[in-house]
Amino acid sequence: MGSGSAIEAPAAKRAKNDSTPGSTTNLALPGTPGSTGSPLSKNISHENLQTELRGEKDTLQTRIFAKCNEGEHRSLWHDLPLFEMDEAGQPTGALNFVCEIPKWTRKKFEIATNEPLNPIKQDEKKGELRSFKKGDIYFNYGCFPRTWEDPEFVHPDVGVGGDNDPLDVCEIGMRQMPTGVVRPVKVLGILCMIDEGEADWKVVAIDREDPWAEKLSDIDDVETMIPGALDAIREWFRTYKIPDGKPPNRFALDEKFMNRSYALSVIHETHQAWAGLVKCTVDEETKPKVPEAMAPSPKLKSKGLQRSTLKRNLSVPSLEALVHVESSLLTDGTALKDAMAVAGAHAADN
Numbered sequence: 001m002g003s004g005s006a007i008e009a010p011a012a013k014r015a016k017n018d019s020t021p022g023s024t025t026n027l028a029l030p031g032t033p034g035s036t037g038s039p040l041s042k043n044i045s046h047e048n049l050q051t052e053l054r055g056e057k058d059t060l061q062t063r064i065f066a067k068c069n070e071g072e073h074r075s076l077w078h079d080l081p082l083f084e085m086d087e088a089g090q091p092t093g094a095l096n097f098v099c100e101i102p103k104w105t106r107k108k109f110e111i112a113t114n115e116p117l118n119p120i121k122q123d124e125k126k127g128e129l130r131s132f133k134k135g136d137i138y139f140n141y142g143c144f145p146r147t148w149e150d151p152e153f154v155h156p157d158v159g160v161g162g163d164n165d166p167l168d169v170c171e172i173g174m175r176q177m178p179t180g181v182v183r184p185v186k187v188l189g190i191l192c193m194i195d196e197g198e199a200d201w202k203v204v205a206i207d208r209e210d211p212w213a214e215k216l217s218d219i220d221d222v223e224t225m226i227p228g229a230l231d232a233i234r235e236w237f238r239t240y241k242i243p244d245g246k247p248p249n250r251f252a253l254d255e256k257f258m259n260r261s262y263a264l265s266v267i268h269e270t271h272q273a274w275a276g277l278v279k280c281t282v283d284e285e286t287k288p289k290v291p292e293a294m295a296p297s298p299k300l301k302s303k304g305l306q307r308s309t310l311k312r313n314l315s316v317p318s319l320e321a322l323v324h325v326e327s328s329l330l331t332d333g334t335a336l337k338d339a340m341a342v343a344g345a346h347a348a349d350n
Contacts, residue, residue: 157253169205
């Protein structure tokens with residue numbers, strides 16, 4: 001995908017993958033990792049990802065899938081590491097941000113957490129595509145991969161459970177990011193919105209290569225260097241549902257943006273919650289109804305690995321398949337602790 005790729009598939013593949021107007025069969029799902037016959041990728045990052053548009057644009061069938069350089073389709077929620085790693089496999093201190101909604105736009109794109117491979121789609125309600133009636137959003141909006149706000153985990157500081165989604169991120173850099181782009185970011189702080197009785201955390205971050213990045217290390221720096229930016233974020237989330245006839249949203253923690261250290265603690269909690277989801281430590285696990293196009297690749301099938309499961313209406317990879325594809329911090333507590341420490345030091349030193 002790189003640092004500035006468009007949301008469409010590469011030109012050579014668009015003719016094959018784009019839909020025919022009016023078609024009802026234009027959402028054939030791509031294969032699982034390895035289905036092309038190539039070896040499974042050990043690592044994926046913003047440097048080796050592309051996006052592929054499936055379905056007729058601006059319809060309920062539109063999906064944006066992620067692909068690595070080898071042509072494998074990957075999940076931006078589960079296959080992309082939370083921490084950016086260098087070529088030696090060491091954490092750089094940055095975290096991988098997935099952009100769903102570009103700044104200065106209003107279409108409500110989101111990762112489809114209940115679909116295989118978790119493509120990005122435009123949200124819908126009663127068969128109609130959703131956009132923000134309030135108008136364009138002021139920042140690049142997306143999420144951190146490999147995080148999950150567990151509805152059953154009641155945070156002691158806010159008193160309610162999570163919203164069953166990946167952890168939301170507001171990227172405040174100068175550049176508009178396309179839907180589906182992945183960028184390494186610095187964590188600066190966090191706000192906790194209470195949305196219909198659920199905790200809906202909003203991490204504030206900035207692209208590591210943004211001109212402002214070296215000037216911002218913590219949430220107080222944002223208020224000092226870019227006065228009004230945090231108020232604008234809070235007021236956006238407070239009021240964006242009012243045009244739909246709903247009351248203003250509320251916030252926990254006295255409506256304060258908490259600092260980088262606090263934000264990293266929430267990221268740690270939600271990453272561990274995601275690990276629990278994948279490790280099958282939550283209930284209601286079932287085998288999903290997988291279309292033929294999503295059948296396990298020969299490499300996974302030969303090892304008897306189930307590619308994904310459904311838990312709480314979320315499509316997640318089986319632990320065995322995920323570990324087989326690439327190493328992670330799922331079972332290495334020391335590595336996770338070290339990665340969190342590097343993330344904190346990275347923001348403080350830059």
